[in-house]
Amino acid sequence: MKWSVLYATGVTELDEQHKMLFKMSEDYRDALDQGHGERVCGVLLASLDQYARGRFGREEHCMYRYQCPAATMNSQAHREFTKALAEFSQRYAQDGFSRSDAQDLVQFIDGWLATHIVRVDLQLKPCVENERLGSRAPSIRDVTSATK
Numbered sequence: 001m002k003w004s005v006l007y008a009t010g011v012t013e014l015d016e017q018h019k020m021l022f023k024m025s026e027d028y029r030d031a032l033d034q035g036h037g038e039r040v041c042g043v044l045l046a047s048l049d050q051y052a053r054g055r056f057g058r059e060e061h062c063m064y065r066y067q068c069p070a071a072t073m074n075s076q077a078h079r080e081f082t083k084a085l086a087e088f089s090q091r092y093a094q095d096g097f098s099r100s101d102a103q104d105l106v107q108f109i110d111g112w113l114a115t116h117i118v119r120v121d122l123q124l125k126p127c128v129e130n131e132r133l134g135s136r137a138p139s140i141r142d143v144t145s146a147t148k
């Protein structure tokens with residue numbers, strides 16, 4: 001799957017984050033196709049964990065800052081993603097690499113990208129546009145520093 005403007009939230013920093021996730025999935029799918037899936041599975045899981053820990057919180061702050069109606073749903077979906085990811089990581093740690101599990105992981109990420117961004121994250125877009133019509137839109141840095 002490739003990122004396109006159809007996935008744009010209107011917040012550059014969040015769109016850049018999403019592009020990273022698309023790239024991770026695409027690279028891993030390529031690695032599986034080329035028979036390198038086992039070699040990079042641990043790296044992918046660690047990268048996804050790091051992504052979820054570092055990026056989800058920033059997006060959640062942004063949604064609350066813009067008073068997005070999907071903010072609570074977004075936080076809940078992020079928790080569910082993190083839980084599912086932890087289950088993949090636990091199986092990998094216990095049983096090692098499994099091609100079918102790796103394919104399930106890629107499908108899980110692609111499903112997340114196709115559904116979560118469109119159904120949840122994109123609800124941020126009109127909120128951002130409304131604020132920009134009214135005043136200078138804060139960057140995600142403003143959002144993050146305001147919540148510390």
Ligand SMILES: [Fe+2]
Binds near residue numbers: 059074078116120121
């Ligand atoms: Fe989200």
